[in-house]
Amino acid sequence: MDATQTAVFREQLLAQQRAVLAQLAAQRGGTIGRAEAAAEHFGRPEDSRAQVATDRELEFALDAHETEQLAAIDAALSRIAADTYGECTDCGADIAIGRLQVAPEASRCLACQDSVEHQRRPG
Template structure:
């Protein structure tokens, strides 16, 4: 992969990273704000606790997904810095450029990704 391609993907990854960080910041302010509003609205301790629990579960689920996506982006940026970006971390072959266009944080070629997902679901 040449420097122009690498710069293109680095810019895309950095943009995704900024967007995710902004979403997380919005949710941190927004989720608790909605929970507090719900607690005030219901006025019943048992209802507000249930509402708060639901809001927190939603926040944790979103955080987990976004945190794993941020980790994948960070890892891809590290691979760019080390010169190994675009190579499958499992088998070492080049990852198809069209796959990187769709998922610039991808660390595996499609064959290795399918294999990894198969093991996760059936392991």
């Protein structure tokens, strides 16, 4: 991958990173943590205990997803800095440009990603 292509992907990754961080800040109402936000949002006396528990679980699931997104973006930016961006972290093959255009944080080629997902499926 040439330096021009890498620079474009770096900008995309930085934009994604800013968007996720802004989304987190907006959802949390500033700098408070997800647990505190959940307590504030879902601690109303009219809510049932089951509703509160469900809403908190959703908050924590969203937090986990956003944390994974940020980790993937950070890892991709590290691969750019190490000049290994665009190489599959499993097999070393080039990741298709089309895949990186859709998911610039991708760390695996399609074959390796399919293999990982297949292994994660139950049964």
